[in-house]
Amino acid sequence: MSKPILSLNNLRAGYGQTEILHDLSMFVQPNEIVAVIGPNGAGKSTAIKSVLGLLNISQGSVELHGEVITNTPAAKVVELGISYVPQNQNVFVNLSVKENLEMGAWTRPIGIPERLNDMYALFPDLAEKRNQTAGSLSGGQRQMVAMAKALMVDAKILLLDEPTAGLSPKYRSEIFETIQKIKNTGVPVLIVEQNAKQALAVSDRGYVLVDGANRHTGTGVDLLADREIARMFLGGGH
Amino acid sequence: MDFGILLYVLSLLTVGGIYAIFALGLNVQWGFAGLFNVGIVGFAAVGAYTYALLTTAGSTYHLGGFGFPLPFGMLVAMITAAIVAGLIGLICIRLRSDYLAIATIGIAEIIKLIFKNETEITNGPRGINKIPRFWEHFSEERFYSSWPLSWFGTPEAWDAFFNSLPNWWWQPFFASTVLLIMYVIYRMLERARIAPWGRMMTAIRENEPAARASGKNVTARRIEAFVIGAAIMGLAGALFAQHLRLIEPTNTFDPAKVTFLVWVMLILGGSGNNRGAMLGAFLIWTIWSASELIITGAIDLLIDIFDGVDMGSLRTRAGFLRMMLIGLLLQVILQKFPRGILPEVRPASPKGIK
Amino acid sequence: MWNSFGFEFINFYFIPGLVLGCIYALGAIGITLTFSILRFANFAHGETMMTGAYLTWTVMAICSGVLGFAVHPLVAAVPATLLVVLLFLVTDRYFYKPFRQADTIKVVMASFGMMLIIRSAVQVIWGPNQLTFVPGIAKPNAYLKDWSGSIDFLLLIPNKHLFIFVGTIAFMMALSYLLNKTRIGKAMRAVSDSPDLAHVTGINVDQVIRATWIVGGACAMAAGVFLAMDIQMLETTMGFRMLLPMFAAAILGGIGKPYGAVLGGLVIGLAEELSAYPWIGDGPLLSPGYKTGVAFAIMVVMLIVRPQGLFKGRSF
Numbered sequence: 001m002s003k004p005i006l007s008l009n010n011l012r013a014g015y016g017q018t019e020i021l022h023d024l025s026m027f028v029q030p031n032e033i034v035a036v037i038g039p040n041g042a043g044k045s046t047a048i049k050s051v052l053g054l055l056n057i058s059q060g061s062v063e064l065h066g067e068v069i070t071n072t073p074a075a076k077v078v079e080l081g082i083s084y085v086p087q088n089q090n091v092f093v094n095l096s097v098k099e100n101l102e103m104g105a106w107t108r109p110i111g112i113p114e115r116l117n118d119m120y121a122l123f124p125d126l127a128e129k130r131n132q133t134a135g136s137l138s139g140g141q142r143q144m145v146a147m148a149k150a151l152m153v154d155a156k157i158l159l160l161d162e163p164t165a166g167l168s169p170k171y172r173s174e175i176f177e178t179i180q181k182i183k184n185t186g187v188p189v190l191i192v193e194q195n196a197k198q199a200l201a202v203s204d205r206g207y208v209l210v211d212g213a214n215r216h217t218g219t220g221v222d223l224l225a226d227r228e229i230a231r232m233f234l235g236g237g238h
Numbered sequence: 239m240d241f242g243i244l245l246y247v248l249s250l251l252t253v254g255g256i257y258a259i260f261a262l263g264l265n266v267q268w269g270f271a272g273l274f275n276v277g278i279v280g281f282a283a284v285g286a287y288t289y290a291l292l293t294t295a296g297s298t299y300h301l302g303g304f305g306f307p308l309p310f311g312m313l314v315a316m317i318t319a320a321i322v323a324g325l326i327g328l329i330c331i332r333l334r335s336d337y338l339a340i341a342t343i344g345i346a347e348i349i350k351l352i353f354k355n356e357t358e359i360t361n362g363p364r365g366i367n368k369i370p371r372f373w374e375h376f377s378e379e380r381f382y383s384s385w386p387l388s389w390f391g392t393p394e395a396w397d398a399f400f401n402s403l404p405n406w407w408w409q410p411f412f413a414s415t416v417l418l419i420m421y422v423i424y425r426m427l428e429r430a431r432i433a434p435w436g437r438m439m440t441a442i443r444e445n446e447p448a449a450r451a452s453g454k455n456v457t458a459r460r461i462e463a464f465v466i467g468a469a470i471m472g473l474a475g476a477l478f479a480q481h482l483r484l485i486e487p488t489n490t491f492d493p494a495k496v497t498f499l500v501w502v503m504l505i506l507g508g509s510g511n512n513r514g515a516m517l518g519a520f521l522i523w524t525i526w527s528a529s530e531l532i533i534t535g536a537i538d539l540l541i542d543i544f545d546g547v548d549m550g551s552l553r554t555r556a557g558f559l560r561m562m563l564i565g566l567l568l569q570v571i572l573q574k575f576p577r578g579i580l581p582e583v584r585p586a587s588p589k590g591i592k
Numbered sequence: 593m594w595n596s597f598g599f600e601f602i603n604f605y606f607i608p609g610l611v612l613g614c615i616y617a618l619g620a621i622g623i624t625l626t627f628s629i630l631r632f633a634n635f636a637h638g639e640t641m642m643t644g645a646y647l648t649w650t651v652m653a654i655c656s657g658v659l660g661f662a663v664h665p666l667v668a669a670v671p672a673t674l675l676v677v678l679l680f681l682v683t684d685r686y687f688y689k690p691f692r693q694a695d696t697i698k699v700v701m702a703s704f705g706m707m708l709i710i711r712s713a714v715q716v717i718w719g720p721n722q723l724t725f726v727p728g729i730a731k732p733n734a735y736l737k738d739w740s741g742s743i744d745f746l747l748l749i750p751n752k753h754l755f756i757f758v759g760t761i762a763f764m765m766a767l768s769y770l771l772n773k774t775r776i777g778k779a780m781r782a783v784s785d786s787p788d789l790a791h792v793t794g795i796n797v798d799q800v801i802r803a804t805w806i807v808g809g810a811c812a813m814a815a816g817v818f819l820a821m822d823i824q825m826l827e828t829t830m831g832f833r834m835l836l837p838m839f840a841a842a843i844l845g846g847i848g849k850p851y852g853a854v855l856g857g858l859v860i861g862l863a864e865e866l867s868a869y870p871w872i873g874d875g876p877l878l879s880p881g882y883k884t885g886v887a888f889a890i891m892v893v894m895l896i897v898r899p900q901g902l903f904k905g906r907s908f
């Protein structure tokens with residue numbers, strides 16, 4: 001087992017006084033896609049947000065490359081190389097596509113034009129819409145803007161919160177394909193998903209989160225095959 | 239000397255009491271309902287002008303005066319302020335707090351604009367004078383020569399009687415009246431706070447979506463709080479007019495000296511706490527008028543030392559320095575003691591109801 | 593036609609309305625930026641404008657009194673702008689920043705307090721009485737008068753008004769460049785769009801906030817000096833008088849829309865002046881005493897009918 005890039009160790013965290021995560025642990029290694037699945041309200045988004053320092057971590061630690069970054073402010077976390085795409089409102093609707101990407105590159109000192117071209121290559125749809133406002137795009141295209149925006153820096157890891165929620169099957173497949181492409185460029189991805197089946201299919205490993213703690217862990221294939229999980233989250237048994 | 243101090247304390251109690259009534263009114267709006275009203279001065283002006291027009295003796299300078307009994311004038315002052323607040327509430331209460339603030343500060347300015355421009359009614363910038371003051375008014379001929387005083391003695395006898403009194407005779411009576419009114423309002427508001435109505439207000443302020451979801455008519459409750467608060471401010475305005483005896487639209491109703499001071503009083507005393515509101519009012523008013531004495535004294539001293547230097551302008555500027563310090567005081571309270579001297583106490587919930 | 597109707601309308605109502613509109617517009621830009629980026633209604637904005645005008649007056653007085661040469665207000669405004677921007681930044685640091693994470697209303701209250709602190713400070717320093725900003729009667733620009741007279745379209749516009757028009761246009765162009773072409777300007781729009789997303793995108797929000805105060809401060813400064821140039825005197829109440837029309841302009845244009853604020857400012861300025869025009873009969877439509885009520889009436893109607901403003905700004 002190689003050394004993890006990002007690891008959450010025995011986290012207890014929540015909003016204000018309410019504790020949502022109870023002793024949660026997970027990690028992401030280089031060159032892998034890790035899926036986090038679980039019922040609504042399980043704390044999946046909360047787990048990601050805890051990495052960004054967006055809530056109170058009362059116990060446990062978050063480590064990036066073995067360095068403790070617990071409760072570091074979001075802007076700093078992004079600077080350290082953790083890119084995050086929130087679940088909702090993940091693009092600046094009044095800014096053009098190009099401007100969104102430029103904002104994503106805020107912490108990038110040089111090479112922005114080149115990086116823009118890389119992104120237009122990765123997301124061809126966006127190239128032709130670069131001067132439209134993000135608010136005028138379809139849901140799938142917005143999601144792509146959000147991902148491209150997050151990749152404008154040299155990310156060490158990409159965190160995606162439900163990137164395919166509410167999208168048509170066509171866009172869903174496209175997003176999953178892109179996630180694999182991103183992994184192939186050397187950026188590991190942690191992805192929270194409702195579409196558990198598709199997510200696990202592209203993932204190397206997965207975590208099943210229930211009530212703020214991980215219930216199951218395993219490779220994507222194993223979890224897909226697990227009967228209990230299938231019954232719980234994958235829409236009926238096989 | 240001692241006697242001068244007594245009179246000074248009486249005047250502190252009178253004006254402090256009037257401000258305390260303003261602060262109680264604001265507490266209903268802000269402390270209970272979370273409504274950010276920065277147009278206090280507007281309701282004060284409505285109350286003051288209503289009272290003045292209704293109770294002054296007939297005049298060629300302004301509408302009326304109608305010479306109505308003083309309590310009637312005060313009652314109508316409350317009602318008028320309440321009606322104005324009701325109209326504003328219907329339009330503005332749904333606005334987010336910032337917008338409500340902008341709207342109320344604007345309304346206060348418009349009200350003053352009307353009083354300034356409708357010279358036929360209000361005598362415009364020259365204002366209304368000889369406003370009758372409670373108790374003292376009995377020494378005016380039109381009052382002692384009519385019922386009920388005329389019942390007890392002839393005008394000549396009354397005239398002789400009032401002439402025999404020291405000229406400050408009414409001061410303790412007026413101060414007591416103000417304090418009595420303040421106390422009655424305080425008791426009524428305490429009841430309202432503990433009653434279901436008050437608890438509902440707290441619930442709305444804390445969590446509006448939840449209150450709405452449980453079927454509470456949030457808008458109606460808010461308008462109620464706004465109207466009640468404004469009525470109290472209207473009454474305080476009427477007392478303010480009695481205290482001053484001369485009102486005009488611009489300097490009397492300076493937002494800094496009414497709206498702003500009342501806000502500082504409530505926040506210092508403790509928003510949501512009726513006793514805090516009164517305590518804050520007396521405290522700030524005492525600081526305010528004591529600092530006047532101190533600064534004036536200091537300037538007189540300076541004039542003595544630097545003989546011949548023009549210190550007249552210094553004296554007018556000292557008043558502004560005071561306002562600046564009060565502003566800084568507000569900032570310190572907001573940052574360091576946001577809950578005030580007497581923090582809000584939640585009424586205990588009756589058993590069985592959460 | 594021109595002589596009987598148009599001449600009077602254009603020269604005595606429309607152009608003054610436009611001048612006032614420019615002043616409101618510049619002030620409203622700062623209000624709308626603060627409202628959308630820092631998310632609160634800044635009640636101290638008018639006072640900052642007023643302070644800017646007083647500082648400019650002081651620079652002018654020092655130049656002519658101590659150094660012995662007179663300078664144009666627009667020149668004196670440059671050093672004064674630095675002080676005003678500094679005032680904005682210091683105010684933000686010590687009085688608004690502590691409430692960044694708290695309820696909005698706290699910071700509104702703090703700005704309400706600042707309004708009085710700044711005004712009182714000005715009254716203490718410069719005294720409560722009016723000061724003459726530029727003495728004398730402003731004569732219409734002679735060249736424009738001759739030329740427009742020769743084509744039967746007589747325009748009487750004093751130089752001060754021409755300065756105000758040109759200055760406002762220049763400010764607008766600079767602002768447009770800033771917001772659309774520079775990194776910090778785009779970031780300002782991004783924060784206005786969604787502060788939370790800006791935060792997790794890694795944008796330095798503190799830097800954006802500072803930029804907002806600088807831009808808003810420069811515009812407020814220009815508005816204050818233009819106002820002083822127009823009325824040729826200084827009063828400590830001039831900032832407060834501007835506050836409501838500026839809020840009205842910002843709301844009319846849509847919160848967070850600088851161009852909307854400019855349009856809103858022009859509309860309010862024109863509406864105030866044109867309300868005194870004898871549209872019906874001989875007397876003014878609205879008694880001039882109520883001029884300042886016009887802005888408020890427009891604002892209230894707007895809040896009821898279309899709270900997001902003409903340009904679909906943020907509605908709360």
Ligand SMILES: Nc1ncnc2c1ncn2[C@@H]1O[C@H](COP(=O)(O)OP(=O)(O)O)[C@@H](O)[C@H]1O
Nearest residue numbers: 015018020038039040041042043044045046047
């Ligand atoms: N901002 C918040 N403040 C308080 N509680 C929250 C907040 N966001 C989410 N929660 C609560 O945290 C729990 C987990 O939410 P979340 O992490 O969004 O779940 P998931 O993403 O797995 O659907 C839920 O019970 C939710 O109500």
Ligand SMILES: [Mg+2]
Nearest residue numbers: 044045046087
């Ligand atoms: Mg979620």
